[in-house]
Amino acid sequence: MIITTHLLSKFINISGIDTSKLCDTLSEIGLEVESCKKIELPHKIVVGKIVEKTPHPDADKLNICQVCIGEETLQIICGAKNVAKGQYVPVALIGAFLPEAKNGGLKIQQATLRGIDSHGMICSSTELGLPHMNDGIMILDESIGKIELGKELKEYSLFNNHIIDISLTPNRGDCLCVLGVAREISSIFDLPINTYNETDSDIALGVGRVLQVFTEGKIQSSLLYKVIEVKQINTPLEVELSLALNNTLQKSPIQNIIEYSTYMSGVILNAYAIKNPEVIESNKGPEVSLSIKKDESGFEAVFLDKKLSIIGVGNQIDQDLDTLPKTIIIEASYIDPIFISKMLFKNKPKQNKSLIYRSTRGSNPQLETGMNYLCKSFSDFTKCLIYSGVQEVKQEYEDTIINTTFNTICNIIGKSIDKEEIARILKSLNFRIKATSDDNFFSIIPPSYRHDIKTKQDAAEEFLRIYGIRNIPSSPHNTIEKPYRNEGYIFYKNQRNIATKALAMGFIETIHYLFYQKEKLQDLGFPTLKEELDLQNPITSELNTLRTSLIPAMLDSILRNKNLDYKSIKIFEIGSIYNQNREEKTSIAFMVNGLKIPETYPYPKGIAWDFYDFCKSISCIIGDFELKPLNEEQVNKTIHPYQSANIFIDGKQAGIISKLNPILAKELGIYEGFFCEVDFENIIPKHIVAKEFSKYPSTQKDITILIDRKISFEEIATKIKKAKIPNLKDIYPLDIYEESITDRHIALSIRMDIQSMEETLTENDFTNITQEVLEIIRINFDAKLKE
Numbered sequence: 001m002i003i004t005t006h007l008l009s010k011f012i013n014i015s016g017i018d019t020s021k022l023c024d025t026l027s028e029i030g031l032e033v034e035s036c037k038k039i040e041l042p043h044k045i046v047v048g049k050i051v052e053k054t055p056h057p058d059a060d061k062l063n064i065c066q067v068c069i070g071e072e073t074l075q076i077i078c079g080a081k082n083v084a085k086g087q088y089v090p091v092a093l094i095g096a097f098l099p100e101a102k103n104g105g106l107k108i109q110q111a112t113l114r115g116i117d118s119h120g121m122i123c124s125s126t127e128l129g130l131p132h133m134n135d136g137i138m139i140l141d142e143s144i145g146k147i148e149l150g151k152e153l154k155e156y157s158l159f160n161n162h163i164i165d166i167s168l169t170p171n172r173g174d175c176l177c178v179l180g181v182a183r184e185i186s187s188i189f190d191l192p193i194n195t196y197n198e199t200d201s202d203i204a205l206g207v208g209r210v211l212q213v214f215t216e217g218k219i220q221s222s223l224l225y226k227v228i229e230v231k232q233i234n235t236p237l238e239v240e241l242s243l244a245l246n247n248t249l250q251k252s253p254i255q256n257i258i259e260y261s262t263y264m265s266g267v268i269l270n271a272y273a274i275k276n277p278e279v280i281e282s283n284k285g286p287e288v289s290l291s292i293k294k295d296e297s298g299f300e301a302v303f304l305d306k307k308l309s310i311i312g313v314g315n316q317i318d319q320d321l322d323t324l325p326k327t328i329i330i331e332a333s334y335i336d337p338i339f340i341s342k343m344l345f346k347n348k349p350k351q352n353k354s355l356i357y358r359s360t361r362g363s364n365p366q367l368e369t370g371m372n373y374l375c376k377s378f379s380d381f382t383k384c385l386i387y388s389g390v391q392e393v394k395q396e397y398e399d400t401i402i403n404t405t406f407n408t409i410c411n412i413i414g415k416s417i418d419k420e421e422i423a424r425i426l427k428s429l430n431f432r433i434k435a436t437s438d439d440n441f442f443s444i445i446p447p448s449y450r451h452d453i454k455t456k457q458d459a460a461e462e463f464l465r466i467y468g469i470r471n472i473p474s475s476p477h478n479t480i481e482k483p484y485r486n487e488g489y490i491f492y493k494n495q496r497n498i499a500t501k502a503l504a505m506g507f508i509e510t511i512h513y514l515f516y517q518k519e520k521l522q523d524l525g526f527p528t529l530k531e532e533l534d535l536q537n538p539i540t541s542e543l544n545t546l547r548t549s550l551i552p553a554m555l556d557s558i559l560r561n562k563n564l565d566y567k568s569i570k571i572f573e574i575g576s577i578y579n580q581n582r583e584e585k586t587s588i589a590f591m592v593n594g595l596k597i598p599e600t601y602p603y604p605k606g607i608a609w610d611f612y613d614f615c616k617s618i619s620c621i622i623g624d625f626e627l628k629p630l631n632e633e634q635v636n637k638t639i640h641p642y643q644s645a646n647i648f649i650d651g652k653q654a655g656i657i658s659k660l661n662p663i664l665a666k667e668l669g670i671y672e673g674f675f676c677e678v679d680f681e682n683i684i685p686k687h688i689v690a691k692e693f694s695k696y697p698s699t700q701k702d703i704t705i706l707i708d709r710k711i712s713f714e715e716i717a718t719k720i721k722k723a724k725i726p727n728l729k730d731i732y733p734l735d736i737y738e739e740s741i742t743d744r745h746i747a748l749s750i751r752m753d754i755q756s757m758e759e760t761l762t763e764n765d766f767t768n769i770t771q772e773v774l775e776i777i778r779i780n781f782d783a784k785l786k787e
Contacts, residue, residue, distance in 0.1 A: 001165075001166045001167075001168050001175060001176055001181070002163060002164070002165050002166075002245050002246050003163075003164050003166065003178050003181055004039070004161050004162065004163050004164065004242070004245070005019060005022075005161040005162045005164070006157050006158050006161040007178045007242060007264065008178060008181065008182055008185070009157070010178070010194070010264070011178060011179055011182035011193055011194050012182045012185055012186055012191050012192070012193055012194065013191060013192075014185065014189075014191070017185075017189060019036065019038075019162050020036070022164075022185070023036045023164060025185075025188055025189075026164075026166065026181075026184065026185075028465075028468065028469075029184060029188060029465045029466060030169070030172075030465050031166050031167075031168065031172070031175060031181065031184060032166065032167045033164055033165065033166055033167075034165045034166070034167050035163075035164075035165045036162055036163070036164050036165070037162065037163045037165075038161075038162050038163075039129075039130070039159055039160065039161055039162070039163060040129075040154065040160070041128055041129070041152075041153050041154040041159050041160075042092075042096055042097055042098055042099065042128070042129075042154075043096065043152070043154070044092065044093040044095055044096035044108075044152070045090050045091070045092050045093075045096060045123065045128065045152060045153045045154065046069050046070075046090070046091050046093060046149075046150050046151060046152055046153065047069070047088060047089075047090070047091070047140060047147060047148060047149055047150065047151050047153060048067040048068060048069045048074070048088070048089050048090070048091035048122070048149065048150075049067065049068045049069075049086070049087070049088050049089070049149055050065050050066070050067055050083065050084065050085050050086065050087045050089060050122075051066050051067070051068050051073065051085070051086075052065070052066035052085060053065050053066075053083060053084065053085045056077065056113075056114060056116060057114075057116075058114040058115060058116075059113070059114045061079050062077050062078070062079050062113065062114070063077070063078050063079070063083055064077060064116060065077070065078050065083060065122065067089070067091055067120070067122065068149055069091055069093075069149055069150045070148075070149040070150025070151075071150060074091070074119045074120050075116075075117060075118065075119055076091070076118050076119060076120045076121065076122055077111075077113045077116060077118040078122045078137065080122065080124070080136035080137040081135065081136050082134065082135070082136030082137060082139070083122065083136065083137055087137075087139050087140075088139065088140040088141065088147050089122045089123075089137055089138065089139060089140060090122070090123045090128060090137075090138055090140065090153050091120050091121070091122055091123070092108045092120055092121040092122075092123050092127075093108065093120050094108050094109060094110055094119060094120060095107075095108065096108045096121075098121075098123070098127050098128070099129065100126065100127060100128065100129035101127045106127075108120060108121050122137045123137065123138060124136065124137050124138055125138040125241075125244075128153075130241060130244070131241070131244035131245055131249075132244065133240045133241065133244050133249060134240075138237070139237065140153075140237060141234075141236055141237050142236075143158075143236035143237050143238035143239065143380075143381060144156045144158045144159070144237055144238060145157065145158070158237075158238055158241065163245060166181065170361060171361075171451075171452035172361075172452070173337065173358065173361030173362035173363065173451060173452075174266065174362065174364065174449040174450055174451070176266060176357075176358055176361065176363075177262070177263060177264060177265055177266030177364065178263065178264045178265075179193075179264060179265050179266055179364070179369070180266055180364075180449070183429075183430070186428075187425075187428040187429045187430075187466055188428075188466055190428065195369065196369065196372040196373045196376055197372060205387055205388070206387060206388050206389045207225065207226055207227045207387040207388065207389045207390060207391055208389065208391065209287070209387075210227045210274070210287060210288060210327070210387060211225060211227055211287070211288050211289075211290065211329060211391050212287055212288070212289045212290070212391070213225055213289075213290045213292065213391040213392075213393060214289065214290070214291050214292070215291075215292045215293065215393055216291055216292070216293035217293055217294060219292055219293070219294070219300050219393070219395075220300065220335060220336055220339055220395060221292070221300045221311045221312075221333055221334065221335045221393070221395070222333070222334045222335075222365065222367060222393060222394055222395045222397075223292065223311070223331060223332065223333045223334075223367075223392070223393040224331070224332040224333075224367040224368065224371050224390055224391075224392050224393075225290070225329055225330065225331055225332075225390060225391040225392070226329075226330045226371060226375065226386065226387060226389075226390055226391075227274075227327065227328070227329055227330070227386075227387040228327070228328055228330055228375075228378055228384050228385065228386050228387070229325065229326075229327045229384060229385040229387075230254065230324060230325060230326050230327075230328060230378070230382055230383075230384045231324065231325045231382075231383045231384060231385075232324060232325075232382065232383040233253045233254060233257075233324065233381070233382040233383070233384070234253055234381075234382075235249075235253040235256040235257070236380075236381040239256055239257060239260045239377075239381070240256070242260060242263065243256060243259060243260060243263070246263065248263070248354065251322075252321050252322055253322075253382075254271060254321040254322070254326075254328065255271070255321060257374070257377050257378060257381065257382070258270065258271055258330075258374065260377065261370060261373050261374035261377050262358075262370065264373055265364060265369050265370040265373045265374075266358075266363060266364030266370070266449070267332050267334070267363060267364045267366065267367055267369060267370020267371070267373075268312065268332070268333050268334065268355065268358060268359060268363045268370075269330065269331065269332055269333075269370055269371075269374055270309060270315070270330075270331040270333065271319075271321060271328045271329065271330055271331070272302075272304075272308055272309075272319065272328065272329040272331065273319045273320055273321055273326055273327075273328055274288055274326075274327040274328065274329060288304065288329065289304070290302055290303070290304060290308075290329070291303040291304075292311075292393055295307060295310065297343070297346075297347045297349065298343060298346075298347075299311070299313065299343055299347070299349065300312075300335065301316075302331070309331075310349055310350075311333050311335050311340075312333070312335040312340040312355070312356065312359035312360075312363075313340070313344070313349055313350075313351055313352065313355065313356055313359070314350060314351050314352030314355050314356070315352070316349070316350055330371065330374060330375075332367040332368075332370045332371045332374075333367070334363055334364070334365040334367060335359060335363075337359060337360050337361060337362040337363075337451055340356070340359050340360055341360045344356065344360065361451075362449070362451035362452070364449050365397070365448045365449060366448065366449065371390070397448065399445050400445065400446050400453060400454060401443050401444075401445055402443065402444040402445075402446075402453070402454075402455065402456050402458075402459055403441070403442075403443050404441075404442070404443075404444065404456040404459065405440045405441050405442070406419040406422055406440055406442070407440060408456055408460075409422055409456070409459070409460045409463060410422075412456070412457060412460040413460055413463070413464055413467075413472060414472055414473070414475060415471075415472050415473060417467070419439075419440075421467075422463055423442075425463050425466045425467055426444060426459065426462065426463055428466065429447075429462055429466065430447040431444055431445065431446055431447065431459070431462070432444075432445040432447075433445075444456075444459045446459075490684075491586075491684070494683075494684050494685060495574050495586075495680070497685075498574070498588065498621060498622065498680075498683065499572075499574060501620070501621045502572045502590070502621050505570075505617055505620060505621055506570050507570045507571060507572040507590065507621075508569070508570060508571050508572070509571070509572060509573065509574075510554065510557055510571045510572070510573045511573065511575070512547075512550070512553035512554070512556075512557070512573065512575070513543060513547075513553070514546055514547060514575070514576060515535070515538070515539065515543035515544070515545065515546060515547065516543065516545060516546070516547040516552060516553060517541070517542045517543065517544060517545070518534070518544050518545040520552055521545065521547075521548060521549075521552060523637070524551075524552055524636055524637045524638055524664075525635075525636025525637045525638070526548050526549050526551075526552065526636060527548050527579070527580050528545060528548060528580070529545055529546055529548070529578065529580060529582055530580050530581065530582070533580075533581065533582040534546075546577075546578045546582065547577055547578065548577055548578055548579065548580075549577055549587070549589075549677060550573050550575060550577060550587055550588075550589035550677055551589055551591070551638060551675055551677055553573075554571060554573060554589060554591045554675070555591070555638070555668065555670075557571060558571070558591060558593045558670050558673070559668055559669065559670050562593070562669070562670050562671070566594075567594045567595065567598070567671065568592075568593065568594030568595045568596075568598055568606075568671075569592070569593050569594060570590075570591075570592045571590070571591050571592075572588065572589065572590045572591070573588070573589055574586065574587075574588045574680065575587065585679060585680075585681065586679075586680040586681070587655075587677055587678065587679060587680055588622070588677070588678050588680050588683070589675065589676065589677040589678075590617075590618055590621075590675065590676050590677075591673060591674070591675040592609055592614060592617075592673045592674050592675075593660075593670060593671050593672070593673035594671045594673065595607060595608055595609070596608060596609045596613060609673065609674055611643045611659060611674065614657070614659075614674040614676075615627070615657060618657065618676055622649075622678060622683045623649070623683060624649075625647045625648060625649045625654065626647075626648040626649075626714075627645035627646065627647065627648070627657070627714070628645060628646045628648055628653075628714050629645060629646065629712060629714065630644055630645060630646055630656065631646075634646070634656065637661060637663075637664050638658070638660060638661055638664055638675070639656070639658045639661060640658050640659035640660065640661050640662070641661075643658065643659035644656065644657065644658030644659065645657055645658070647676065647678055649678075649682045649683065650682075652682060654678050654679050654682035654683070655676060655677050655678030655679055655682075656676060656677060657674070657675075657676035658674065658675060658676070659672070659673070659674050660672055660673045660674060660675060692757070694755050694756065694757045696755060696756050696757070696758075696759060696760050696761075697755070697760065698729070698753060698754065698755040699753075699754045699755070699761065699766060700751055700752065700753055700754070701751070701752045701754060701766055701769070701770055702734065702749060702750070702751050702752075703749070703750050703752070703770060703773070703774065703785060704737070704747050704748065704749045704750075704785070704786040705747070705748055705750065705774070705777055705783045705784065705785055705786060706745050706746075706747055706783060706784055706785075706786050707745060707746065707748050707777070707781055707783035708744060708745060708781065708782070708783070709744065709745060709746045711781055711783075713733045713748070715781075716750075716777065716781065717731055717732075719776055719777075719780050719781075720773055720776055720777075723772070723776055725769055725772050725773065726769075727754055727755060727756045727761060727765065727769060728752060728753075728754060728769055728773070729753040729754065729755050730752070730753040731750060731751070731752050731753070731773075732750070732751055733748060733749065733750055733751075734749035734750065734751050735748075735749045736748055736749075737749070747786050750773075752769070752770070752773065754766060754769055
């Protein structure tokens with residue numbers, strides 16, 4: 001919001017207030033002043049009048065002007081298109097310096113242009129350091145004050161004041177006008193506000209002879225109408241400069257005066273041209289009948305034979321307001337900001353952005369104030385006739401009543417304050433105070449233009465703005481922060497923890513597309529999405545489906561790195577994959593290729609990976625797991641037929657681990673390696689529950705049995721653990737011996753961990769446990785102890 005001290009003075013006398021103090025005070029009460037700049041015109045810029053204008057004999061675009069500056073008349077050459085005899089203009093005298101002129105400033109000197117002497121310069125607004133207002137020289141008029149030839153322009157208050165740029169919060173729609181800011185200054189400095197009364201009509205003809213207003217159905221808007229006959233109009237310089245500073249200056253003088261009056265009063269104002277053929281075509285008599293009703297979208301709108309405008313949104317048809325003389329209908333309107341905001345959220349009609357900025361934040365509902373200011377502006381700056389009386393559509397809005405106590409206000413603020421002081425400050429803000437039978441209880445009624453005051457906290461904040469937060473003693477504010485952890489964060493945190501472990505183990509993290517080539521997935525034996533769930537418009541033929549595994553893309557990366565002469569590589573990836581029903585889940589995959597330890601002393605040939613080395617590396621990253629044989633349907637082109645297994649975590653199948661099928665490795669042209677892929681949901685860390693441990697010694701007993709080579713150790717361990725032999729803590733394989741054994745059988749060495757929770761075990765206890773294990777093996781697998 002940009003205002004000037006000159007405009008503020010039209011509502012309130014601030015001559016006794018220092019501008020810097022005014023700006024500091026505005027910032028303290030919540031209207032933050034972002035900048036304050038003084039309008040300061042150069043010296044030797046005076047008021048002149050063009051008394052004669054003749055064309056330059058040797059230049060088509062130049063004119064010879066005789067300019068009276070009071071005691072003398074100067075001959076000045078001017079090339080502006082809008083220069084004319086009889087105009088009052090700013091004249092830069094010889095010796096004046098214009099810092100804002102082109103090329104870094106201009107010092108005025110006597111000059112000869114095409115053989116004709118020129119003794120000064122007629123200035124445009126930009127050459128004086130003011131905003132651009134037209135394409136020629138700046139024309140002065142009585143709006144700046146009494147015109148006195150030869151008087152320096154900087155002596156006029158319009159050109160000797162400050163521009164104040166205020167940053168407003170969205171709730172302060174009441175301060176989107178000069179009057180709103182003046183009210184704030186009035187409350188803090190206890191100064192009276194100048195209100196504008198209704199302008200007396202110049203003719204006896206009443207507005208009802210020309211205009212009738214009807215409503216159809218229930219509406220929420222309030223409207224006020226007057227009729228004005230405009231005979232002659234130009235945008236006054238005061239209006240031009242004020243609007244140019246706000247970047248709202250338009251070409252139409254009528255629109256400029258309406259915009260200026262809205263900017264000054266905060267009331268939304270509009271105009272309709274009665275003699276516009278597009279509007280009046282259907283009227284047979286002298287009267288115009290406006291209908292106020294809801295349109296097809298639920299907006300409250302003004303209709304003649306067509307929809308003229310939507311209240312609070314903008315005009316819906318273009319109108320000619322420049323052809324004079326012209327009879328116009330002036331409209332002042334107010335609509336509830338919440339209602340119009342909700343309507344605009346649902347619908348997007350033709351909009352005036354600056355208008356909806358005001359209406360959605362809350363315009364001034366005091367329509368008479370805006371209408372009176374507009375009529376005064378037309379009366380002061382134009383030749384017009386204002387019809388007497390008004391046509392009105394008035395709504396009775398319910399007051400916002402806040403019932404509270406003085407103690408409550410004090411508790412919110414944090415200081416005990418006299419109730420008389422609280423009442424005084426609220427009244428200075430135009431709040432009405434209603435006392436009750438109990439002196440402590442009272443009601444607060446905010447003024448109609450304060451749409452943001454709804455609760456006792458709002459009222460306390462308003463009091464505090466004026467009272468001053470510096471006057472409130474500081475006190476510690478104790479808070480306890482609530483832990484903020486959600487499932488998504490925990491899942492992500494676990495991902496990064498696992499990734500950190502993998503990086504520490506020497507793995508390199510990779511990222512691949514979610515998309516992959518369907519034909520490659522099928523060739524490798526991986527499942528693919530159902531036909532009806534597949535991509536309809538793939539980016540390319542090589543990315544025509546969603547991946548169902550991380551392994552294929554990682555194989556591609558292994559091949560690319562091998563082609564770049566990387567012989568050994570360890571990579572991992574965490575990402576989304578999809579099943580045949582296009583259901584997403586997060587997976588983690590690891591892949592090694594080449595040597596575990598490269599060729600270097602003391603390993604001149606390096607050390608190759610083996611299945612158990614790879615399993616140990618993966619276990620260091622994701623934790624303990626068990627291995628169980630794969631099912632036939634799980635085997636695909638990537639899996640080694642003998643060195644592969646299912647990964648089980650806490651008894652639940654979580655993924656697969658395998659050596660890369662050597663046939664596929666040869667086909668791809670890469671070294672042999674290993675890979676595994678695990679459903680990430682299964683490695684989320686669980687809450688650790690401490691268990692009691694034994695204080696007694698643990699003993700290990702080894703046995704070697706002859707058993708059918710087709711029987712897996714996993715089957716043996718399952719049967720033994722299912723028997724729940726007391727004090728048998730664990731059982732695991734040690735070695736396999738095949739020499740001197742028949743083709744059918746092998747010698748399998750098994751180690752048992754034995755420990756009691758209650759006592760130290762004897763040799764007899766160890767023997768009984770060993771015999772019980774051997775008996776289970778004999779009965780279930782036809783195996784026996786190797787002698």
